[in-house]
Amino acid sequence: MFILLLQTIWLFISELAGKDLDFSVIVKFLTFATPRLIPMVLPLTILLTSIMIFGNFAENYEFAAMKSSGISLQRAMRTLSVFIFFVGIGAFLFSNTVIPRSEKRFINLRKNIVKVKPAMVIAPNQFNDLGDINIKVAEKFGDNDQFLNDIIIHKKAARPGNFTVIKAVNGELKGSVDSDLITLELNDGNYYDEIQQRSSQRRKKLPFAKTHFKKYVLNLDLSALGDVDMDAQVHNKGYHMLNVSELRSEIDTLSDAVNKEINSLQGDVDRSNGVRDLNKNLKIEVDENVKENDSLDFKDHFDTNQKIQIYGVAFSNADGMIRKISTTKRSLAIRKRGLNKYEMSLHDKYALGVACVLLFFVGAPLGAIIRKGGLGLPIVIGVVLFLTYHFIGIFAKNGAEEGGIPPFVGSWLSTFIIFPLSIFLTRRATSDRGISNFDTVIQPIRDFFAKRLSKSKK
Structure with a gap:
């Protein structure tokens, strides 16, 4: 054992x-x-x-x-x-x-x-469910792994689907270890937001808005991640x-x-x-002029x-x-x-x-x-x-x-x-x-x- x-x-x-x-x-x-x-x-x-x-x-x-x-x-x-x-x-x-x-x-x-709440908030080369976003980074470095490279973020919305995507070249995590609030500063990236149209004809054109930024700040509240009932029986x-x-x-x-x-x-x-x-309401008409050896091709x-x-x-x-x-x-x-x-x-x-x-x-x-x-x-x-x-x-x-x-x-x-x-x-x-x-x-x-x-x- x-x-x-x-x-x-x-x-x-x-x-x-x-x-x-x-x-x-x-x-x-x-x-x-x-x-x-x-x-x-x-x-x-x-x-x-x-x-x-x-x-x-x-x-x-x-x-x-x-x-x-x-x-x-x-x-x-x-x-x-x-x-x-x-x-x-x-x-x-x-x-x-x-x-x-x-x-x-x-x-x-x-x-x-x-x-x-994990001690290492973001794991590299995989999407991490973090508050109201899903984030993926290619590399982490620094004394406390606070610097990030090649960042992709999917923001969650009320409706199902990924309609907002943020991409940045690099970024930095800021915050206290004892705090539930983390600040993510993104540098040199783009903000993509898919526009939902009521008309089906306009939706076929797949419209979206693109915004370029030099610096973008996200404040993430992680208090809900630490508030977990270990005795919860869901599955x-x-x-x-x-x-x-x-x-x-x-x-x-x-x-x-x-x-x-x-x-x-x-x-x-x-x-x-x-x-x-196949045999419902089927009427067969016999043609007397058709001989036995004649081919019947539809x-x-x-x-x-x-x-x-x-x-x-x-x-x-x-x-x-x-x-x-x-x-x-x-x-x-x-x-x-x-x-x-x-x-x-x-x-x-x-x-x-x-x-x-x-x-x-x-x-x-x-x-x-x-x-x-x-x-x-x-x-x-x-x-x-x-x-x-x-x-x-x-x-x-x-x-x-x-x-x-x-x-x-x-x-x-x-x-x-x-x-x-x-x-x-x-x-x-x-x-x-x-x-x-x-x-x-x-x-x-x-x-x-x-x-x-x-x-x-x-």
């Missing part, structure tokens, strides 16, 4: 560094980040500890003493098996209650930290933030939305090509202008429908990817408890077989096994997210793979045999070379 917490801090260091955050906020951040690590920490812990403990027993001949007293390996594992079974149930309950709530608090805390719709019942409800909603979009597209295609109305009944008009309408309809199908296909791909994430999140809650039980039945027999305890070889074997299990799960989930395999398989594939391994290792350990019998392969080779050596000696 300590190692993974350090990794979490490293992953989110950009959101924590350079902020005037209290120690309590950082403690909250780490506290809310801890439960989301349990699905990785708990299975690894069970695997490593079971290998280490049972390896210690085998190394110190504890199992030999047990067997001489009539205690089999199954009986020695019985109490721990019951305990691990309840651990698996607890893991499911934990992932269904604690993890969604902590994830909700964690996501909202991250969103609120972003709003806090609550992520698939990590829902329990089993909420996930089922959300999956049904998303499935209905996908099906409605597919049915709507199918209806639009049918209406466009006229399949539904183009023979229209002149050139009519043909051009028909082909133009057909092309326009086909092109419009192709565009609509392409747009709907992209929209469905996004919806299905989100639906797959919700379905995998639902199955992950059940898979966590089952994986804890199965990894115990992998680690305990393996420790009894290798007969090594402590922090040496068991740690290496346990980490290799867990990384294999973990990476199989990652690849399966990536494939399920893109729709390559069903979401059910993406969540359960790694568990399905370790299930036969747990049965195999448990049977080998209870029968007091190794992982594999290499004597059947090595002994014929050894006998062959022994015979050749004996012949050469004679």
Whole structure:
């Protein structure tokens, strides 16, 4: 847990560094980040500890003493098996209650930290949301990084859109560190303001006003950036933030939305090509003069202008429908990817408890077989096994997210793979045999070379 917490801090260091955050906020951040690590920490812990403990027993001949007293390996594992079974149930309950709530608090805390006034007000080479403007600078320099080069500013307005743009060659930030008011002095630039016309004909001309300035001063009030409630809960719709019942409800909603979009597209295609109305009010007049082998081409009944008009309408309809199908296909791909994430999140809650039980039945027999305890070889074997299990799960989930395999398989594939391994290792350990019998392969080779050596000696 300590190692993974350090990794979490490293992953989110950009959101924590350079902020005037209290120690309590950082403690909250780490506290809310801890439960989301349990699905990785708990299975690894069970695997490593079971290998280490049972390896210690085998190394110190504890199992030999047990067997001489009539205690089999199954009986020695019985109490721990019951305990691990309840651990698996607890893991499911934990992932269904604690993890969604902590994830909700964690996501909202991250969103609120972003709003806090940064120590470095403007980051170079990116747009920064600063008060009522968005500002981008190419370079910052000076003792306090107060001098700016190549400045682009988009001023916010009541109506949506960027209608006012300010560009300047350089500028300077002025203000006290403890003050919420910052003065930005711009030098040698232009002020562009798009003029909104009521007439549609005038709007097509895209009129704007341009003003050149030698010096322009902007006063920015940043008091609102520091006034952030760290306990505000705004975001609550992520698939990590829902329990089993909420996930089922959300999956049904998303499935209905996908099906409605597919049915709507199918209806639009049918209406466009006229399949539904093909036989309605259709009167067929039979010409007795037409013979059976005569060709009936509809183009023979229209002149050139009519043909051009028909082909133009057909092309326009086909092109419009192709565009609509392409747009709907992209929209469905996004919806299905989100639906797959919700379905995998639902199955992950059940898979966590089952994986804890199965990894115990992998680690305990393996420790009894290798007969090594402590922090040496068991740690290496346990980490290799867990990384294999973990990476199989990652690849399966990536494939399920893109729709390559069903979401059910993406969540359960790694568990399905370790299930036969747990049965195999448990049977080998209870029968007091190794992982594999290499004597059947090595002994014929050894006998062959022994015979050749004996012949050469004679």
